[in-house]
Amino acid sequence: MQGPTVWLGQSVDTSSLCALHPDFKKAAFLTSLGCAIRKSSLIRTHFNGNLRFKLGVEGPLMIDSGGFALSKNKNVRWSWKTVARLFEGIDADVFVSLDHPPHHSDTKADRIQKIKTSVQNYKKLLVVFPGRLIMPVVHGRALSEIELSIELVLKMKTPTWVGLGGLVPLLQNQYVSGEIARLSVETFIAKSLRMVREAFPKARLHTFGAGGTQTFPALYSLGADSADSIGWRQAAGFGSIFLPLKSQRVIIWKGNKPPRRTLDETDLEDISRCRCPTCREAFTLESKLEALRKGFNKLAIHNAWIVSNQVKFWPKGRSAMKNALGEGKLGARWAKTANLQ
Secondary structure: OOOOEEEEEOOOOOOOHHHHOHHHOOOOEEEEOHHHHHOOOHHHHOOOOOHHHHHOOOOOEEEEOOHHHHHHOOOOOOOHHHHHHHHHOOOOOEEEOOOOOOOOOOOHHHHHHHHHHHHHHHHHHHHHOOOOOEEOEEOOOOHHHHHHHHHHHHOOOOOOEEEEOOHHHHHOOOOOOHHHHHHOHHHHHHHHHHHHHHHOOOOEEEEOOOOOOOHHHHHHHOOOOEEEEOHHHHHHHOOEEOOOOOOOEEOOOOOOOOOOOEOOHHHHHHHHHOOOOOHHHOOOHHHHHHHHOOOHHHHHHHHHHHHHHHHHHOOOOHHHHHHHHHOOOOOHHHHOOOOOO
16 A cells, blocks of 8 residues: 555444445445444454455455553453454454553553553564554653653564554543643644654554544654544534545534534635535536535535545645645644654
8 A cells, every 4th residue: 555545434333325436445444343342243243254345345444453442441351362353354454453542541650551561462463463464553642652652562573554543632632731731732743753753664654533634634744654534424423524635614504603614715616626426416516515415425425535535635745745734734733843853
């Protein structure tokens, strides 16, 4: 796999809207064993050799081990062995090692132990699946913890993919404290990315949950190669659309004050040129807007197409994107990270 890639997040127990459109047959998808942590019957019905058929996926497939979901369900007793048993029967391209994401309320000792356990899980899964692509996940709520996580992974077999986790709460400005607050979320993420990239110069660097149309181009310019996003569905549920290199825009809302930015003239120009499966069926801007406002399905398909094809609308190459970052094209806060040493 070459070039920046966004994997569309898809829960196995929700409708596979994209499977209905030929445009998505070769798209990259990510699903998580976390679905089975929430609903154990899915182990029998979905997480087996028929998973690709169930999802309607023909292109690249990444399987997340469900570490985040496990951290939210303290009563579920999963281990790396549970994950290994499920991985065994699934046909996929990338398997994410069972990680234990540090929580903002953890003590430093707790976070360090989680980092060590995550790397131990990676080591064990490598032994069980020597021929599969197992991706370790680097974690930390301080740069010293990121450094520790990297050092421990470096003692294993050199990975071809490395993940950087724990970004979603930071990008949503949740539980920001300590060193992250002092540096700023954007600076902490930028420094973390640089550390991972320098440690694994030949690996594909995946940033979990950071595949949005404004976030991922920023992270790509700073060293990331890959990201995933479930936001295409979530945004549609809130009546919002994605547009290239922009934050979400509200297109359907009730009440007097929209919760997000509404469409401006440049947004309307983007929509008028859009060739997603929803918009290309309409021939005028007004008919495109009417199609997008018909409800969740039409909006979700637009969002999925924009998210997965966003690279087509970027400046060409990492250096060009970094120039755009420095010029403030992705927001003033990200612009400050463009020249970090």
